[in-house]
Amino acid sequence: MTKLKSIIEKIFVKSQRSTELVAITDQIREIVQKSGVKNGIVNIFTQHVTTALTINEDDPKLEEDIARFMVYAVPEDDSYAHHHFFRKDGRMAVNAYSHIRASLLGGNLTIPLQGGDMVLGGRQNVYLVELDGPQLRGLAVQIMGE
Amino acid sequence: MTKLKSIIEKIFVKSQRSTELVAITDQIREIVQKSGVKNGIVNIFTQHVTTALTINEDDPKLEEDIARFMVYAVPEDDSYAHHHFFRKDGRMAVNAYSHIRASLLGGNLTIPLQGGDMVLGGRQNVYLVELDGPQLRGLAVQIMGE
Amino acid sequence: MTKLKSIIEKIFVKSQRSTELVAITDQIREIVQKSGVKNGIVNIFTQHVTTALTINEDDPKLEEDIARFMVYAVPEDDSYAHHHFFRKDGRMAVNAYSHIRASLLGGNLTIPLQGGDMVLGGRQNVYLVELDGPQLRGLAVQIMGE
Numbered sequence: 001m002t003k004l005k006s007i008i009e010k011i012f013v014k015s016q017r018s019t020e021l022v023a024i025t026d027q028i029r030e031i032v033q034k035s036g037v038k039n040g041i042v043n044i045f046t047q048h049v050t051t052a053l054t055i056n057e058d059d060p061k062l063e064e065d066i067a068r069f070m071v072y073a074v075p076e077d078d079s080y081a082h083h084h085f086f087r088k089d090g091r092m093a094v095n096a097y098s099h100i101r102a103s104l105l106g107g108n109l110t111i112p113l114q115g116g117d118m119v120l121g122g123r124q125n126v127y128l129v130e131l132d133g134p135q136l137r138g139l140a141v142q143i144m145g146e
Numbered sequence: 147m148t149k150l151k152s153i154i155e156k157i158f159v160k161s162q163r164s165t166e167l168v169a170i171t172d173q174i175r176e177i178v179q180k181s182g183v184k185n186g187i188v189n190i191f192t193q194h195v196t197t198a199l200t201i202n203e204d205d206p207k208l209e210e211d212i213a214r215f216m217v218y219a220v221p222e223d224d225s226y227a228h229h230h231f232f233r234k235d236g237r238m239a240v241n242a243y244s245h246i247r248a249s250l251l252g253g254n255l256t257i258p259l260q261g262g263d264m265v266l267g268g269r270q271n272v273y274l275v276e277l278d279g280p281q282l283r284g285l286a287v288q289i290m291g292e
Numbered sequence: 293m294t295k296l297k298s299i300i301e302k303i304f305v306k307s308q309r310s311t312e313l314v315a316i317t318d319q320i321r322e323i324v325q326k327s328g329v330k331n332g333i334v335n336i337f338t339q340h341v342t343t344a345l346t347i348n349e350d351d352p353k354l355e356e357d358i359a360r361f362m363v364y365a366v367p368e369d370d371s372y373a374h375h376h377f378f379r380k381d382g383r384m385a386v387n388a389y390s391h392i393r394a395s396l397l398g399g400n401l402t403i404p405l406q407g408g409d410m411v412l413g414g415r416q417n418v419y420l421v422e423l424d425g426p427q428l429r430g431l432a433v434q435i436m437g438e
Contacts, residue, residue, distance in 0.1 A: 004150055004296055006185040006291055008260050039298040041335060041436065043187060043256050047267030049203040054395040057341040061373035065388045066395055068373075069366065074215065081207035081214075096211045103200040103212055103251060105395060110256045110335055110402045112434040114300050119432045121339030140265045142258040144187065144291075145298055145436075150296055152331040152437060154406050189333060189402050193413030195349040220361065227353035227360075242357045249346040249358055249397060256402045286411045288404040290333065290437075 006144045015130035021063040025126045040145010050098035050132035052105030058125040098132035152290045161276035167209035171272045186291010196244035196278035198251030204271040244278035298436045307422035313355040317418045332437010342390035342424035344397030350417040390424035
């Protein structure tokens with residue numbers, strides 16, 4: 001390796017439902033290819049506190065199962081301490097469960113790059129996990145390498 | 147990018163409670179600024195097996211909710227196999243639930259750096275999650291880039 | 293830092309049980325040493341959708357506790373939508389819970405390297421988490437640094 005690059009591009013994803021997996025593999029791959037970086041990492045980082053990133057199999061039914069599990073595991077009741085008036089937002093926060101689900105799944109993935117492509121296994125798909133949608137979401141996609 | 151640096155600094159955090167989120171964003175930002183690295187990554191890595199790292203919104207009530215959820219999700223009963231005498235410690239291990247909570251949340255974050263700062267969203271705060279406190283905890287903060 | 297390297301090696305792990313933690317710290321350390329890289333990162337990435345990676349304490353009893361907790365937390369019932377016939381596999385998918393457990397734990401770790409070794413704490417062990425075994429599993433181990 002001689003000349004190292006670090007490029008950050010922002011991508012936007014529009015979710016349609018309150019809790020949903022949205023595939024972003026193709027958008028990431030496009031940024032990787034455009035960057036010209038052959039070897040290094042792609043570091044994906046959500047800039048929101050009620051979304052997550054995950055890798056799983058490309059099956060719409062499984063996407064539903066994962067979303068449904070998160071709803072089941074972290075109940076939507078109203079006893080959370082976060083459910084109070086936020087002056088900065090001019091309204092009640094009612095989404096503590098969205099925040100907790102986000103921390104459980106995590107919002108950061110660092111995928112190795114080799115020969116200009118991610119070293120994904122045959123069934124691996126990269127997903128943004130919407131946990132408080134529908135919303136327009138922004139992700140930082142960083143390519144670092146040569 | 148021409149000259150690449152990798153700097154590792156250790157930071158210490160003193161937790162006050164058994165399960166608690168402690169904000170470390172300012173400590174990380176200080177190390178980033180001192181490093182002089184403009185573009186690259188900050189890779190944060192806890193060196194303990196009963197702590198985690200997470201990113202979430204800066205609300206003390208939400209910090210409580212996340213801590214409380216972890217206590218609820220992984221019960222503190224005494225049927226864990228880990229609860230036996232450890233010769234190396236000269237005492238019983240009684241904190242299997244702390245270890246399990248740590249694995250669920252994860253102990254590693256890789257945040258992109260651009261123009262000398264982390265690309266955090268407006269509501270993103272970096273937290274050490276204490277899961278077996280109070281204790282003094284050490285984290286490796288690595289800055290890698292140019 | 294002057295000359296940067298990015299090396300990716302694939303390691304293989306044979307699991308023995310359906311849900312199990314398999315220690316891979318020694319295999320990772322060997323690749324780090326062989327690479328000659330002194331400062332940088334080791335980025336470990338599973339190429340499967342029913343495995344995960346985690347760091348925890350080297351105690352066989354705790355390994356069991358973590359595996360057992362995942363089985364308890366994500367129930368193995370048959371109401372998952374993923375449980376349908378897959379033409380590409382010529383059979384029913386029956387492992388939605390394995391996929392969900394994988395997303396909860398995460399399949400990626402980025403560990404700092406300093407002086408030719410990982411900056412692991414004294415009790416930290418790196419594990420592949422098998423969630424749909426027994427199987428032969430492949431992991432990408434990337435060393436990036438100088």
